[in-house]
Amino acid sequence: MEPAKLDIPFVPSTAEKIRIMVKMANLQGGERxxxxxxxxxxxxxxxxxxxxxxxxxxxxxxxxxxxxxxxxxxxxxxxxxxxxxxxxxxDLSEFNIITLFGITSMMKQMEKKLKKELKTGAKVISNTFIFPEWEPVQVENNVYLYVKN
Ligand SMILES: C[S@@+](CC[C@H](N)C(=O)[O-])C[C@H]1O[C@@H](n2cnc3c(N)ncnc32)[C@H](O)[C@@H]1O
Missing domain, CATH: 3.40.50.150 (Vaccinia Virus protein VP39)
Known part of the structure; x- marks a missing residue:
């Protein structure tokens, strides 16, 4: 079997970034x-x-x-x-919230995929990397919140 092709190296999100990501999601319970x-x-x-x-x-x-x-x-x-x-x-269509800690080179293609698949109101929370065209609705400490409209 071929080794998996990885678009991004493993770099873990820090506890502080994860705290901000969870806060931005404003979970009510049961979101996917x-x-x-x-x-x-x-x-x-x-x-x-x-x-x-x-x-x-x-x-x-x-x-x-x-x-x-x-x-x-x-x-x-x-x-x-x-x-x-x-x-x-x-298939990301069933999810209300997407998180990622990606890399610059993938953000254009990922913006396209997310805008195509997500439902209106879905949130995307990106650690560090921004999408080229999508405007974030909130930014804190290099964590970006996007909402699909
Ligand atoms: C920057 S790390 C982030 C890990 C975790 N999300 C966090 O924030 O701590 C990126 C991860 O994406 C994985 N990865 C890279 N390309 C992938 C792909 N095409 N599909 C699924 N996982 C991938 C890597 O193996 C790595 O574990």
Whole structure:
């Protein structure tokens, strides 16, 4: 089997960035969120603990496994899950909240995918990287909140 093609290296979000991401989501409970490139699962776990039904997509098999293990260690497996999957191939239409910590080179293509697939009112929260055309509605400490209209 070919090794997974990764668009972004693994760099974990800091606890402070995750705190801001969760705050920006303004969760009411039961929202469906997906983290695109979920690494060790820390963002997925934080959102699940804050009340979301959380899903990670991770292309690196060993990180996907680690993320799922971390979910189980935290006892969050009823509301959080990591799928070993390339996020470009994931159907994002069912999610109310998308989080990502990407890289500049992917943001144009990702803007297109998100605008095509997400429903009106869906939130996208990006750690550090901005979309080329989409205007954020909120910015804090290099975390950007976008809303699909
Ligand atoms: C910058 S890290 C962010 C990890 C986590 N979201 C966080 O904020 O702590 C990006 C992750 O995306 C994964 N990744 C890269 N390209 C991917 C792709 N095409 N599909 C799914 N995951 C991918 C990498 O393996 C890495 O774990």
């Amino acid at each position: 969120m997906a983290d695109l490139g979920s690494g060790d699962g820390r963002v997925v776990i934080a959102f699940a603990k804050a009340g979301a039904i959380a899903q990670g997509f991770e292309a690196d098999p060993s990180r996907a496994m680690l993320g799922q293990k971390n979910i189980i260690v935290q006892g969050m497996e009823d509301v959080a899950r990591i799928s070993e999957k390339n996020f470009w191939k994931a």
